[in-house]
Amino acid sequence: MSAPVCLITGTTSGIGRETAQALAADGYQLVMACRDExxxxxxxxxxxEESGNEAIDVLRCDLSSLASxxxxxxxxRSRHDRLDLLINNAGTMTTRFQRSADGLELTLAANYLGPWLLTRLLLDPLLAAAPARIVTVASAVHLRGSIDPTTLRTEQGRGYSGLAAYARSKLGNVMATLSQAEKLEGTGITANCLHPGVVSTNITGDTNALLRLGMKLISPLILSEARGAATSLHLARDPSLSGTSGCYFDEHQAIAEPAETARDRGEREALWVWSSRFCDLPPAWPDTARRKNT
Ligand SMILES: NC(=O)c1ccc[n+]([C@@H]2O[C@H](COP(=O)([O-])OP(=O)(O)OC[C@H]3O[C@@H](n4cnc5c(N)ncnc54)[C@H](OP(=O)(O)O)[C@@H]3O)[C@@H](O)[C@H]2O)c1
Known part of the structure; x- marks a missing residue:
C-alpha cells in the first residue's frame, strides 16, 4: 500500500514548517502548497535530506487568489487521486486595508476564502481516501471576531484594523470547520480546527509596533514553533480522534468552546452560502446525488 497523502499549506515558515518536518519524518507523501516556490x-x-522521504512535493498556491x-x-489532482490529510495552516496578518485579486479584503481572502475553496474542491480525493481528516489552524482570536457576509463585497476599509480583520478571518475558519463537519457527517471525513497557542513566528511581521510590543511583554508565555505545531499534529494523527469531528481544540489539545457565532447554525449557513456564491458554486456540498450514494 502506498503512503498516505497529506497536503499542507504555508510551510515556508513557523508552525507549518515544523508540522511539515514531522509529517515528512512520519513517511507521508507530502504536498506543500506555498506561494513562494x-x-x-x-x-x-x-x-x-533530513527524513530520507523522497515523496515530498511543492504546489504553487497563493490562497488569496481564487484562480490560484x-x-x-x-x-x-493530476498528480494524486487520494488525499488522506488536509492541513489548512497558512495564515497572514496585515496593517492596512488591501484588496485581493478577487476584490475582497486581503486577510479574509487568504485566511478564510482561499482555504474554504481549497477544502471544497478537494472533496473527491478526500472521499477516495476516507477515513480522511481536515485540520484547520484557526486562533483563539476568533472569539473576538465578527463577520457579516452582506457587507464583504462592498467594504471600503474605513477604520480598518488589521487585528479585527485577522479575528474575522479566523472566525471564518472555525465556522467553516463546523459546517464541513456537519455536511460531511457519515462520509468518513472529519473536520476539526485549533488554536496553536501564542507562537513565536513571522505572523506579526507586518503588523503594528503595538502588537509587536504586546508580544514582547508576554514573551515568557510564547511557545516555540515545535510546541505550536503540537496541536496540528495531534489532530492530524492521533488515533483516538478518528471519530471526532466539528471540534475546536486549544493549545493543550483539549476541546474548547468556539465563539457563539460559530455555534449558530444559521450564521454558519449564511457564510457558507455567501462563500459558495462568491466562488460561483452551488451551496450544496457534497452535492445531493453524491450524498445519496455515500
Ligand atoms: N503564531 C501565532 O501565535 C499564531 C496564533 C494563532 C494562530 N496562528 C495561525 O497559525 C498559522 C501559521 O502561522 P504562523 O504563526 O506559523 O505564521 P508564519 O510563520 O507567518 O507562517 C505563515 C505561513 O502562511 C503562508 N502564507 C501567508 N499568506 C499566504 C497566501 N496568501 N498564500 C499561501 N500561503 C500564505 C506564509 O507564506 P510566506 O512565507 O510566503 O509568507 C507562511 O508559510 C496561521 O493560520 C496563523 O493564523 C498563529
Whole structure:
C-alpha cells in the first residue's frame, strides 16, 4: 500500500514548517502548497535530506487568489487521486486595508476564502481516501471576531484594523470547520480546527509596533514553533480522534468552546452560502446525488 497523502499549506515558515518536518519524518507523501516556490523548493530539499522521504512535493498556491487555488487543485489532482490529510495552516496578518485579486479584503481572502475553496474542491480525493481528516489552524482570536457576509463585497476599509480583520478571518475558519463537519457527517471525513497557542513566528511581521510590543511583554508565555505545531499534529494523527469531528481544540489539545457565532447554525449557513456564491458554486456540498450514494 502506498503512503498516505497529506497536503499542507504555508510551510515556508513557523508552525507549518515544523508540522511539515514531522509529517515528512512520519513517511507521508507530502504536498506543500506555498506561494513562494523558491523557498518551498529549498525546504523540500532540506526535508528530503533530513527524513530520507523522497515523496515530498511543492504546489504553487497563493490562497488569496481564487484562480490560484483552482489551479493548485487541478495540479494536485493530476498528480494524486487520494488525499488522506488536509492541513489548512497558512495564515497572514496585515496593517492596512488591501484588496485581493478577487476584490475582497486581503486577510479574509487568504485566511478564510482561499482555504474554504481549497477544502471544497478537494472533496473527491478526500472521499477516495476516507477515513480522511481536515485540520484547520484557526486562533483563539476568533472569539473576538465578527463577520457579516452582506457587507464583504462592498467594504471600503474605513477604520480598518488589521487585528479585527485577522479575528474575522479566523472566525471564518472555525465556522467553516463546523459546517464541513456537519455536511460531511457519515462520509468518513472529519473536520476539526485549533488554536496553536501564542507562537513565536513571522505572523506579526507586518503588523503594528503595538502588537509587536504586546508580544514582547508576554514573551515568557510564547511557545516555540515545535510546541505550536503540537496541536496540528495531534489532530492530524492521533488515533483516538478518528471519530471526532466539528471540534475546536486549544493549545493543550483539549476541546474548547468556539465563539457563539460559530455555534449558530444559521450564521454558519449564511457564510457558507455567501462563500459558495462568491466562488460561483452551488451551496450544496457534497452535492445531493453524491450524498445519496455515500
Ligand atoms: N503564531 C501565532 O501565535 C499564531 C496564533 C494563532 C494562530 N496562528 C495561525 O497559525 C498559522 C501559521 O502561522 P504562523 O504563526 O506559523 O505564521 P508564519 O510563520 O507567518 O507562517 C505563515 C505561513 O502562511 C503562508 N502564507 C501567508 N499568506 C499566504 C497566501 N496568501 N498564500 C499561501 N500561503 C500564505 C506564509 O507564506 P510566506 O512565507 O510566503 O509568507 C507562511 O508559510 C496561521 O493560520 C496563523 O493564523 C498563529
Amino acid at each position: 523558491i523557498r518551498a523548493g529549498e525546504l523540500r530539499r532540506a526535508l528530503i 487555488v483552482r489551479r493548485a487543485v487541478a495540479e494536485f
